[in-house]
Structures are given as C-alpha cells and as structure tokens.
Amino acid sequence: MKVTANMSMSLDGFVSHPTDGIDTLFRWYSRGEVVTETDGDYDWEFKTSAEEAEGLEDAKTSIGAIVYGRRSFDAAEGWNGRHPLGVPVVVLTHSVPEGWPREGAAVHFVTEGGVAAAITKGREVGGGKDVVIGSADPTQQALDEGLLDELTVDLVAAMLGAGTRFFDNLKGAPYELEQLWTRPGNGVVHLGYRVIKH
Template identity: 80%
Template structure:
C-alpha cells in the first residue's frame, strides 16, 4: 500500500499562510538558489534552489503519485488550470464540486463524500502505488486524527508570520509520537522529516 505523507512550508511560529501575505514569505526558499528544477504539466514554473534541495525536489517529483488538497487550496490556485505543476493527479476534498468547471476531465478529481479517508483512497487509486501527499493543514490534521498519516515533512522557514493558519491545530488524538528520519539545512529553511508512530 502506498505511503501517505503530509508536506507544507511552515513559519517558525507554526503558520502555513498569512492573512495578507498568503504563502509568499514561506515559498521564497523555492527561488533562492542557483539550481533550476522544472515543473511538469502545462506550466512553465521552475524552482531555483541549492543543489541538495534540487535533488530532493526531483526525488519528490519521481515518487509522488497524487496530491490531496481541500477546496480552499483549489480555489486559491484557480484549480491549477486543470493540471498541477508536478504533473500528478490532484484529489480535492470538498462538500460540492464546482459546476461547469472549464477544466473538467483533466487531472483534478473531486471527492464529496467519505471525508479524508475517501480522498486518500482516491489518491491511492490514481497514484498507482506511489506516495500520496496531503498539502493542506486541515486535511493533515484530519488524517492524523484518523490514523491515516504515515509520514510528515515540514519545510521550516526562517520567518515568523504572527498570524494565519496553523499547521497543527485541532489534534484530537494528541500527543502524537514522531520518529525523526531526516534533518537537513537549506537556504533560509530547514527540511524536517518524521515517521508517525502508530499505536
């Protein structure tokens, strides 16, 4: 069965976005280096990181089978215009799918029933055995609370936002025990990886 992991860039004070700045401050580490990693799909975006971060990004591109987001992320990204920059299927967990969406039938799929478990199951189906990544704070919290998360990676950014959405609110089953599997410094960011220890 494929691994389920969550990944987000997070400020030192625990936020994954800011009410006015959005994710601009948190995503600056993607453009601070000299090594270019291109994206897939219909996008011409590129990352500019240091060499080790570029290697990690390429590894992620090769290992990710599907990404699970919530409706707010979908709306903020304008549905990635039907194709995520990594070129992998996206599952959007939402109470209602958008009607007459101009990019229907492409690589974005909507799950409206069954909650986070159904969204992860759909991601596994679409991902062909590769890793399913959760890219939403709220859905990460739900997956933790339901015992569905295997791994957690945090790109800890050297910034404090003071307000916004916290990555780790609403943890009903806390305390959660984590096994640290990796720590690597980057350019203005520290990359942390953990395995979720399940009872």
C-alpha cells in the same frame, strides 16, 4: 506506498497568512541556482539548492497524487488543471466548484467519505505510488484517524503572526514522532518524521 503530509511552515506554526498567503513561505523555491522544471502551463520554475532540486525530482517520481483541501484549491486557482510536479491532485471538498471537472485536467474531487476517501482516491489515480497531503485540515484529519505514516515540514525562517496553523484542532494529540532526517536549505530547514502509531 505511504501517506505523507508536507507543507512549508513559518517558525511560529503558520502555513498561510491572511494577506500574504503563501508568498513568504514559498520563497525558498526560488533562492537557489539549480533549476527544476515545472509541469504544466507555468511561467516560473523551481530554483533551489542542488540537494533540494534532487528532492523535487524524487518527488516527481515517488508521489502518485497530492490531496488538498478546498481552500488550497481555490488559492491556487486549480493549478490551471495541472500541478507543477506533474502529479494528479485530489481535492477534498463539500461541493465541486463551478466549471469543474475540466476536460484534460488532472484534478479529482471527493465530496463524501472525508480524508480516508480522498486518500483512497489518491491511491487509485496515483498508480500505487505515495500519497501526499498538502493542506492543513486534511493533515489534521488524517492524523486523528491514524492514516498518516510520515510528516515532512519545510520550516521557513519567518514568522507570520497570523493565519492558518498547520497543527490546530488535533483531537487525538499528543502524537509521538520519530525524526527521520534533517536537511538544511537556504532560509529553510527540511524536517522528516515518522508518525508513531500505537
């Protein structure tokens, strides 16, 4: 079981734009011919290259839970209670949002203990499978606390110029990474790294 961080990131290092949000960064999910069904109540589907679709199907089986911060939860409107990949979600937040938790929703909230507690909760609800962090702040915290094993970046062929950076406020930098793989996509390059821990 490993802890990985993954986000789609612009060439200039942003994972969200103040007005565009993640729309530009997530377009690669719809640029291909191979359909990967979403889990839950969604009126869209992933349409990627065959190799990217294989990666999405692998994610459905290897990921036990995804950890997000509160901003991601709010922007996604709680994923309607069920993430598109069909895995439980753990939200790291100072307070549980009004109207949550909801019956039947695979969304859990951690309000104390920081990112370490969120990862522990992810292991608990994820049945011992991998835990993925999908927000910038929790990723930065996990790096600084030595909790991150791998880092994957979907590097999108776009520059946003403003917004939330993936790698801001790294207190423990510099970090060394070992490159594990590079996979080309349609308007995106997928990069995988191991975090070297000393």
